[in-house]
Structure formats: structure tokens, C-alpha cells
Amino acid sequence: MKTNKIFSLIVLTALMICGFAPATVSAGVTQANDQNFSQITSSGVAVVDFYADWCGPCKRLAPTFSKLSGEMSNVTFVKVDIDNARQVAKQYNISSIPAIIVLKDGKEVRRNVGALEANALKSMIQSAQ
Secondary structure, three states: OHHHHHHHHHHHHHHHHHOOOOEEEEOOEEEEOOOOHHHHHOOOEEEEEEEOOOOHHHHHHHHHHHHHHHHOOOOEEEEEEOOOOHHHHHHOOOOOOOEEEEEEOOEEEEEEEOOOOHHHHHHHHHHHO
């Protein structure tokens, strides 16, 4: 597991130097956009938080999402701002936010609309693994 993290850091550093790396929102959470979403979520389990800066429930969910990203190192935590990633939001038919989608190898396996408590979100993620 430690080797995977080191390799990931090396790749991320190389991508950042080349200008291709996604922005990190907080420790363990990656900001995705229309251009990099598929690359970030194509393998393994990814939990995607579709949100907007103006959304109150989204703001309440953010600390829980960030906290779980620190606890679940085998899962990729991704945030997608629907105002800046309209193609991805459209692809996943996002009409209400916050919307949490769990992807496994790029395919949707779970979905929830609305804010979740930490235990409910964690259970949702674990059921997809």
C-alpha cells in the first residue's frame, strides 16, 4: 500500500509540473472538471460529490466528505462543481445537489441526492467496494 501512495505522489507531481494534474480541494479530495473527470474516476472506487458553491446543503456535506477522504485511503474522493463542469453534470443527469455518486471502474454503482451523515455515506461507499 505504501508503494502505491509513493507511486501516486510521483505521478501527481509529474502531472502538476506538466500542468495536467487536478486541483486538490483538501487533503484526499480532488477537484474534477469536464476535461479530467474520466481519467480520475476510470479505475477503482471513486466517490463523486456534485456540488455548487451557492448550495447550503453542499456546504454542510463538505466537512463530512473531507473527513471520510482521510479515513478511506483506498477510495478516490472527487468534487465536481456543476457550474464549472456542465458536461459531466449533464452526463450523470444531475438535477439536484448535493448528489453523491459512487463509481467502480468508471461505472455508477450507487447514487444519493441530498446531504448524508458520515455513517450513511461511509456505508454507501463500503457497499460498493
